[in-house]
Amino acid sequence: xxxxxxxxxxxxxxxxxxxxxxxxxxxxxxxxxxxxxxxxxxxxxxxxxxxxxxxxxxxxxxxxxxxxxxxxxxxxxxxxxxxxxxxxxxxxxxxxxxxxxxxxxxxxxxxxxxxxxxxxxxxxxxxxxxxxxxxxxxxxxxxxxxxxxxxxxxxxxxxxxxxxxxxxxxxxxxxxxxxxxxxxxxxxxxxxxxxxxxxxxxxx
Numbered sequence: 001x002x003x004x005x006x007x008x009x010x011x012x013x014x015x016x017x018x019x020x021x022x023x024x025x026x027x028x029x030x031x032x033x034x035x036x037x038x039x040x041x042x043x044x045x046x047x048x049x050x051x052x053x054x055x056x057x058x059x060x061x062x063x064x065x066x067x068x069x070x071x072x073x074x075x076x077x078x079x080x081x082x083x084x085x086x087x088x089x090x091x092x093x094x095x096x097x098x099x100x101x102x103x104x105x106x107x108x109x110x111x112x113x114x115x116x117x118x119x120x121x122x123x124x125x126x127x128x129x130x131x132x133x134x135x136x137x138x139x140x141x142x143x144x145x146x147x148x149x150x151x152x153x154x155x156x157x158x159x160x161x162x163x164x165x166x167x168x169x170x171x172x173x174x175x176x177x178x179x180x181x182x183x184x185x186x187x188x189x190x191x192x193x194x195x196x197x198x199x200x201x202x203x204x
Contacts, residue, residue: 010048013038014062021059022103027110029056050175060107060121063100064128071132081140082182090180093165101166131153142188150188157181 013082014039021029024037035042049055074088108125111118127186133151142150158178165174 008050013040013045014058017055018059018062021056022063024055025103025106026056027106057120061124063104064124067100068128068132075132075136075139082186083183084136084140085154085185092158092162093171093174098166101162105163105166115187126155146188150185154181154185 021039031042035045070091074091075084111121130151133155134147137147137150161174
């Protein structure tokens with residue numbers, strides 16, 4: 001069992017490392033500058049995390065945990081579906097979150113160029129996010145057989161719009177596009193209440 005003091009220091013250190021890596025990126029990460037940035041020796045970093053690869057894996061996992069918690073808080077509560085998804089969108093695209101968005105898209109590009117090194121990241125970048133989106137659509141009353149497709153569409157659309165925002169800075173245009181996405185999802189929910197859909201036509 002890990003001693004409590006070591007466990008607590010490790011958790012604190014992980015938070016400091018997350019902040020450093022989000023600021024500086026992963027592309028040219030080296031243990032020596034990282035250790036200096038968090039006021040720790042390279043030897044002690046390896047003592048706490050085992051290897052550079054394990055450290056990176058834990059950093060990415062920690063950031064995903066934080067983001068999923070932010071999303072869960074945003075879409076919870078008794079407000080309307082539109083308000084919940086707007087809260088999630090505003091959480092992801094707030095100016096204070098810009099560095100996190102740039103970091104994630106940077107890691108995604110790095111992973112696509114090095115899929116073997118980042119296979120776990122690529123699997124989880126999508127796989128870990130679809131379930132909370134599906135749960136949000138289920139809670140909003142969508143038919144169970146449609147939540148997977150709607151989750152895929154919404155996740156892809158939100159990430160695409162976020163990338164557009166980071167690249168262009170045109171917040172008014174992109175927020176309007178997100179509002180249109182919500183309008184289309186409202187139409188999709190009406191389809192659930194209608195006689196049938198193109199995907200699941202009602203038999204006569």
